[in-house]
Amino acid sequence: MRTIAITNLKGGCGKTTTSVNLAAALALKGYRTLLIDLDPQGHATLGFGIIPENRNRTIYDVITNPDVPLQCVLVQSNIPKLILAPSNVLLSGAEAALMKMQDREHVLMKRLEKYERYFDYCIIDCSPSLSLLTLNALNAATEVIVPVQTHYYSIEGLKQVLETLDIVRNRFNPLLHIRGILLTLAEQGTVLCKDIENQMRSYFGQLILKTVIHRSIRLAEAPGAGESIMTFDPKNQGAKEYMQLAEEICYEKIRL
Amino acid sequence: MRTIAITNLKGGCGKTTTSVNLAAALALKGYRTLLIDLDPQGHATLGFGIIPENRNRTIYDVITNPDVPLQCVLVQSNIPKLILAPSNVLLSGAEAALMKMQDREHVLMKRLEKYERYFDYCIIDCSPSLSLLTLNALNAATEVIVPVQTHYYSIEGLKQVLETLDIVRNRFNPLLHIRGILLTLAEQGTVLCKDIENQMRSYFGQLILKTVIHRSIRLAEAPGAGESIMTFDPKNQGAKEYMQLAEEICYEKIRL
């Protein structure tokens, strides 16, 4: 199982949108995919039409109670090969619970070990903060994708994020490597976004994924229908771009 | 001094953009304005062209060390009546430091008491998490503005934010009231944003501020020049809308 954490301290850069749609694209390509919502906002859960408040058991229970195995909380999405571990606002209590646990940075990693053979991919959506919960995601993962909006504030924060990932690799998880920086919310035709993209590619080089996700209002509409863009509007540019991202992640040749 | 916290757990909804431009608009209207950057990302600091790493003293020092008065860290912006208390990544260490302090939820409030007579407005930019730092901002404030993007994920999280603010008012700060919900990043002409705006006004009524901030690429370009939109491009729609917001906040009659 390849476990990929989708993380960035900057808020609103497309972490959830990427988690939901990359997981959906991988599942549609036939990979057995597990999507874990590790944000107490529960937006990845909402993204598949699951009401967070209605779940009496979530990833919170799996993390804080070793007697609750992951399969107890899993929910089937509208895509056969995609299964979701939902969250809700109770997850914000995980931070205090984890503080008191043994080896508190690796709890999620241990909970996922048994499921390595059941899934090909595990995607983890993180909240915009460097909490113990996010650290658990980074230690359970072997790869990280950092979505970055092509705006000034986002670029400035990126150096901090990369430094933080270095620290995590050195102190907690030697396997962790950056699969790539994903440019998101790129506005077609604006000088700002083109400038920022060029600056990013010259500064970060190969670290920037080839796939760029452009702004498309349908990507913002899809969560309202409780679906990923893949099933909500498969012909939309956003759907094509996230499918291209899935192919780039799987090392297949990208069909341009 | 009216102290207004700009907060929302949802990332990327325009907290920093609102803090920077509302503070600038208030200062241009002649009010003595203090902008406090309470986000370790230091984006409000960047928004005025101040390099966070270059500051050897920031709001972190004021919070964690009672011997460092606020005036030691203040920086003059490019607008005469606007002064900034900058932050940088060291502020992420404040959480652990506050944990050990007496009356840890009210530390910022106490540090600001002496400055009540020197400023008319104090604007506090918060990070997208409900940390002890954000709680300090909510306890130092008497008013809260909640910026909300007119998208699905943002709406869903709003109920949680309002519940959280209720808890803070009941347990920590009886003076805290919601000055308003500010609709931001509204895309002109899309059905989604119009739908969401209508849903919001029918559900939340008067709580929704009259001023709506529309998406304008110049608002995203201004931080690159290290200026607020007010001086970067005063004729831009974003500048007019933030000036209208400042007038709405000051209870003046809004010139429509």
Ligand SMILES: Nc1ncnc2c1ncn2[C@@H]1O[C@H](COP(=O)(O)OP(=O)(O)OP(=O)(O)O)[C@@H](O)[C@H]1O
């Ligand atoms: N490519 C895109 N085109 C249009 N809208 C988008 C795109 N990507 C994301 N969005 C919208 O922008 C908003 C922010 O995206 P999203 O919530 O995925 O970011 P996030 O990083 O997960 O935020 P948070 O920091 O709160 O977790 C959402 O309303 C989403 O629907």
Ligand SMILES: Nc1ncnc2c1ncn2[C@@H]1O[C@H](COP(=O)(O)OP(=O)(O)OP(=O)(O)O)[C@@H](O)[C@H]1O
């Ligand atoms: N009205 C607008 N029009 C166009 N771009 C905007 C507008 N408001 C904000 N932006 C841009 O959108 C991005 C998100 O805004 P901003 O950083 O202010 O949100 P935030 O809530 O402070 O984010 P965080 O949760 O990371 O603190 C920024 O790149 C900003 O420049």
Ligand SMILES: [Mg+2]
């Ligand atoms: Mg998210």
Ligand SMILES: [Mg+2]
């Ligand atoms: Mg901000």
